[in-house]
Amino acid sequence: MATAQQNTSPKSEIAQFGADQPLRLDSGHSLSPLTIAYQTYGTLDDRRANAVLVCHALTGDQHAANTHPVTGKPGWWELMIGPGKPIDTNRYFVICANVVGGCMGTTGPGSINPATGKAYALDLPVITIRDMVRAQAMLLDHLAIPDLFCVIGGSMGGMQVLQWAASYPERVFSAIPIATAARHTSQNIAFHEVGRQAVMADPDWCGGNYIEQGKSPRKGLAVARMAAHITYLSEEALSRKFGRNLQDRDSLTFGFDADFQVESYLRHQGMTFVDRFDANSYLYMTRAMDYFDLAADYGGSLASAFTGTRTRFCIISFTSDWLFPTGGNRQVVHALNASGASVSFVEIESEKGHDTFLLDEPELHATIRGFLKAGERVRGLQAGAHAKERAKERAKERDSRGGQP
Amino acid sequence: MTEAERQARADFELIKELVSEDTRVLDIGCGDGELLSLLVDQRNVDGRGIELSQAGVNRCVANGLAVIQGDADSDLVDYPDAAFDYVILSQTIQATHRPRTVLTHLLRIGKRAIVSFPNFGHWRVRLQLSLFGRMPISSHLPYTWYDTPNIHFCTIRDFTDLCHDMNVAIECTTVFSGGGRRMPDTAPLWLRNLFGQQAVFLLSRKDGGLD
Numbered sequence: 001m002a003t004a005q006q007n008t009s010p011k012s013e014i015a016q017f018g019a020d021q022p023l024r025l026d027s028g029h030s031l032s033p034l035t036i037a038y039q040t041y042g043t044l045d046d047r048r049a050n051a052v053l054v055c056h057a058l059t060g061d062q063h064a065a066n067t068h069p070v071t072g073k074p075g076w077w078e079l080m081i082g083p084g085k086p087i088d089t090n091r092y093f094v095i096c097a098n099v100v101g102g103c104m105g106t107t108g109p110g111s112i113n114p115a116t117g118k119a120y121a122l123d124l125p126v127i128t129i130r131d132m133v134r135a136q137a138m139l140l141d142h143l144a145i146p147d148l149f150c151v152i153g154g155s156m157g158g159m160q161v162l163q164w165a166a167s168y169p170e171r172v173f174s175a176i177p178i179a180t181a182a183r184h185t186s187q188n189i190a191f192h193e194v195g196r197q198a199v200m201a202d203p204d205w206c207g208g209n210y211i212e213q214g215k216s217p218r219k220g221l222a223v224a225r226m227a228a229h230i231t232y233l234s235e236e237a238l239s240r241k242f243g244r245n246l247q248d249r250d251s252l253t254f255g256f257d258a259d260f261q262v263e264s265y266l267r268h269q270g271m272t273f274v275d276r277f278d279a280n281s282y283l284y285m286t287r288a289m290d291y292f293d294l295a296a297d298y299g300g301s302l303a304s305a306f307t308g309t310r311t312r313f314c315i316i317s318f319t320s321d322w323l324f325p326t327g328g329n330r331q332v333v334h335a336l337n338a339s340g341a342s343v344s345f346v347e348i349e350s351e352k353g354h355d356t357f358l359l360d361e362p363e364l365h366a367t368i369r370g371f372l373k374a375g376e377r378v379r380g381l382q383a384g385a386h387a388k389e390r391a392k393e394r395a396k397e398r399d400s401r402g403g404q405p
Numbered sequence: 406m407t408e409a410e411r412q413a414r415a416d417f418e419l420i421k422e423l424v425s426e427d428t429r430v431l432d433i434g435c436g437d438g439e440l441l442s443l444l445v446d447q448r449n450v451d452g453r454g455i456e457l458s459q460a461g462v463n464r465c466v467a468n469g470l471a472v473i474q475g476d477a478d479s480d481l482v483d484y485p486d487a488a489f490d491y492v493i494l495s496q497t498i499q500a501t502h503r504p505r506t507v508l509t510h511l512l513r514i515g516k517r518a519i520v521s522f523p524n525f526g527h528w529r530v531r532l533q534l535s536l537f538g539r540m541p542i543s544s545h546l547p548y549t550w551y552d553t554p555n556i557h558f559c560t561i562r563d564f565t566d567l568c569h570d571m572n573v574a575i576e577c578t579t580v581f582s583g584g585g586r587r588m589p590d591t592a593p594l595w596l597r598n599l600f601g602q603q604a605v606f607l608l609s610r611k612d613g614g615l616d
Contacts (some may be wrong), residue, residue, distance in 0.1 A: 314466060315473075318530035327447055333473055334483035342453070344466045349459060363459070374469025 006244040011069045012062055012098070012105050015142045023100065023135050024212040024322060026291075029125035029153040033114065036139050037105025038062050040082060040098035042089035044145070052380050053136065053143045055153030056162035058285050059277055061104040065089070070276045076106075079360055082326035086369040091381070092149060099137045099160075101127035103278035110211060110278045122208040129156070133163045134200035137171070142262045147171040149379060152374060154178035154357035156285070157196060157326060159292050162332065165313070166305040174375045175260050176368060178357045181328030182302050182335070183293040188323065191231055195224030199279050208280055221279045224269030229269045234320040234353035236322055238262060264347050282384040295329040295335075309336075312378070313343040314371040316357075316364065344371060408544040408584075412603055414519050415585030417443055417496060423577075423607050424448050424521055428490035431455070431515065433477045434497035438465035441543065445470070453484040453489075455480055478502045483511035489515045498522050499555040505567065512573060512610050521605040524580070526560030545602055561598045572616040576607040 015036045016022070019091040039062045044051060048230055054064050054077065056385065065081035068076060081087045081094055098106035101124070113120040140148070152163045158180025165175045181188075202220025202357055206213045230238075237267035242262040246252070258264040270328065298304035313336055317329035326347050335342040348363045410433030410574075424430060426448050432441045438461070440534065446452045453473035456462050465472035473480070477494065478501050492515030494537045495509070499522050501507045511518035523545050524530075533541035540550040559567075561580065568575050580588045580601035588597055 016479065273409045312471070330475075333475075334480075337473070337480075338483045338485055340485065340488055342451075343473060344462075345475070346462050346466060347474050363463060367463055367487050370463070370467025370469070374467075377469060 007131040008304060009027045011066070012039055013085050014038075014105065015139050017138060017142075018383070021138065023138065024132065025125050025131045027125045031100070031107060031125065034100070034135065035105065035108075036097050036100075036135060036142075036318070037140060038095060039064065039066060040096075040384075041065050041094040041393060042092050044093040045382060047380060048145055048148060049146050049147075050092045050141075051152045052092040052094045053140075053148050053155035054081065054087070054094060054150065055132075055136075055151065056096060056099065056154040056163075057153070057157045058228075058289065059282070060157070061102060062096045062098040062106075063295070065094070065102070068276075071272070076358060079358075080365065086365045086372065087152070088369075088372075091376070092372075095139070095143070097136055097139055097147075099127075099132040099288075101281060101283075103281040106135075109208075109279065109280035109284055114197065114267060119211040121211065121280055122283075124284065124289070127288050129159045129163050129165065129288050129298075133160050133167055134289065136160070136164075137168060140171070145378070147173060147383065150174045150176060150375065152176040152178070152368070153180075155180055155354065156289050158324075159289065159294075162294055162305075163292075165309065165311050166298070169309045169311055172311045173379055174314070175369070176314045176316065176371065177329075177332065178316045178364075179318055179329070179354055180332075181324050182295060182305075183328075183334050185291050185328070191228065191323075192290055192292045194227050195286060196283050197209060197226065202279075206277060216274070217279045218271075218274045218289075221274045221277065221282060222267075224282060225273040225330040226266040226270040226275075229266060231323045232353060232355040234322065236351040237353050240351070241265075289320070302331065303338035304343050306336055306339040309339060309341050310373075311341065312375060314342055314367070315343065315345040315365060317347045318346075318350045318352070318354070318356040319347060320351050320354065323355040374382075409547075411585045412581065413439075413496075413547070415581055415587075416603065416605060418494060419579055419605050420444075420495065420519055420521070420589075421447060423605075424450065424581060426450070429453075429488070430491045430493065431484070431489045432493045432495070433481070433502075433511075434495065435461070435465065435470075435472060436539055437461050437474065438468055438470045439496060440493070441465070441470050441472070450600070472482050476501075477507045477510075481507065481514060484510075484514040486513055486524060487516055491515055491517050491519055493519045495519070495521045496523070499557050499559065501557065503573070504557050504559075507568070508571065508573070508608075509615055510614060516609065517576070518608045519605065520557065520564075520608060521603060522564065523555075523606055524561050524598065524601045525558040526562060527602050528599050532598075561601055561604045562594060564604065564606065565594065570616065571610050572614070574609045574611045578607075579605045581605075 017034040022030035023034045063075050064077040098104040101108045109120045109124045151161045158177035161177040199220040202217035204215040207215035245260045245261045247264040295302040317326040333345045380401040428454045430450040432454045441452045445452045455475045462474045492511045530541040580597040581603040
């Protein structure tokens with residue numbers, strides 16, 4: 001299979017912004033035309049007040065709660081989003097959009113540059129987290145949604161949540177940044193640089209122009225993914241899952257084949273990743289995270305980013321997450337306290353590392369469910385109105401069928 | 406209802422009386438949010454909480470309270486001055502590492518502070534220590550010395566002295582004897598210190614500031 005350069009995502013809805021609506025970028029450039037591919041789940045209520053924006057992480061996409069069109073696997077947050085789930089689609093209208101610079105339908109380095117008629121490749125201006133959020137705000141305008149009941153996301157998604165709360169406080173009723181930070185640390189940047197160098201060291205990267213050359217830096221991107229994947233787990237998780245177990249063999253081979261299960265696992269992670277992700281997109285996404293430093297935009301004071309905010313915050317971190325450790329999340333909590341914001345903060349006990357936010361973690365689900373339900377009461381949402389209507393309809397159907405269950 | 410629960414209930418009722426309506430309240434060591442919920446529901450306060458245990462925080466957040474995981478020793482620093490009308494430290498000061506610093510923060514970030522604690526000067530405590538030569542254990546202070554979270558016990562007299570020492574104004578003191586009964590306000594300090602099991606202090610800054 002050819003590398004996913006720019007999947008057209010037939011399953012996603014598309015918002016187009018023409019020359020009259022350029023996306024102004026932090027780099028000073030503007031992007032036009034702009035395409036945003038997005039998915040929605042649930043129904044927008046009459047007051048247009050129950051919208052929840054889900055922000056995806058570095059290698060995520062808009063397919064949060066539906067079968068992925070490329071991999072055929074369940075959506076990345078199907079445990080969290082759906083009828084009766086914490087982000088309950090019987091109650092909320094859920095939107096998830098592929099970020100700018102991505103590769104699942106939204107304008108990114110694999111999209112056609114109208115100036116040349118070829119793929120942008122590295123001619124696409126560098127994208128920032130704030131640019132992604134600005135584009136999402138354009139999407140909300142397009143959907144005529146004045147404000148969000150909640151913005152939620154983990155990791156890079158959490159950065160977008162923080163940026164949303166800072167840039168558009170009046171459009172964010174509540175915010176749930178998970179396993180994230182207000183700035184990328186030196187260690188975070190270092191890991192990303194390893195990944196980028198792996199991509200760029202692959203001769204098939206062709207200086208970024210692999211699409212034009214009909215090639216694809218699969219090996220480089222796979223190595224980048226392997227290195228990154230280690231940072232999403234924890235030592236405990238790796239030890240418990242693999243230990244020093246051997247892969248399909250009884251003894252060491254005294255060679256460099258994948259003797260250990262963990263090697264085989266990482267190789268598999270790397271190879272499957274390149275089928276669904278574009279190498280240049282990986283460069284742009286990692287760069288966006290590296291550039292993120294919310295306090296820097298507010299004179300070095302993170303608290304200033306949230307001055308006077310009325311948004312209700314719920315910050316969540318995980319004990320074994322060493323990529324975005326509790327300390328960084330706590331800095332956000334302290335800044336929010338300093339700005340007098342309404343903030344809840346939970347550090348959840350977990351051995352599964354950074355990726356815990358994607359997994360079946362009952363405490364995480366209970367926290368989010370409770371926080372959203374409480375927010376519903378304050379916002380005066382007609383909680384579960386749709387579900388009740390549907391239940392009534394079902395009851396009517398049953399009646400018309402003569403009481404058959 | 407256990408003795409401790411009865412006392413907690415009496416404590417909460419009193420604190421509810423002390424807190425004016427429509428104010429901003431921070432409850433430090435808010436447990437599962439019982440007091441905070443009471444104040445939000447019945448006093449219409451804008452309530453915030455800090456709690457150490459994950460289980461407690463989760464229950465609070467699930468009930469719609471704005472609570473962060475943290476403790477009095479390390480998480481008060483970032484709150485701005487006079488951010489709250491009341492800062493409540495209920496049954497917690499004896500478990501902090503630096504009670505005096507904590508008290509300073511309470512009166513920095515709150516216009517008033519409400520502090521409640523078990524009285525180590527109660528006659529039973531004195532008796533156990535003096536007569537039997539052992540660290541006291543009671544329904545109120547149920548921990549053995551080696552696994553108690555309570556590392557800075559004080560008596561009502563000790564706490565009163567600290568307030569004077571720090572130039573803190575004591576607006577009122579309420580002392581409970583056994584069974585959550587309030588001792589008369591007219592009782593002299595020595596009597597309260599001997600028969601009081603629990604004390605609740607309402608504190609504020611004097612004009613001259615804290616020492």
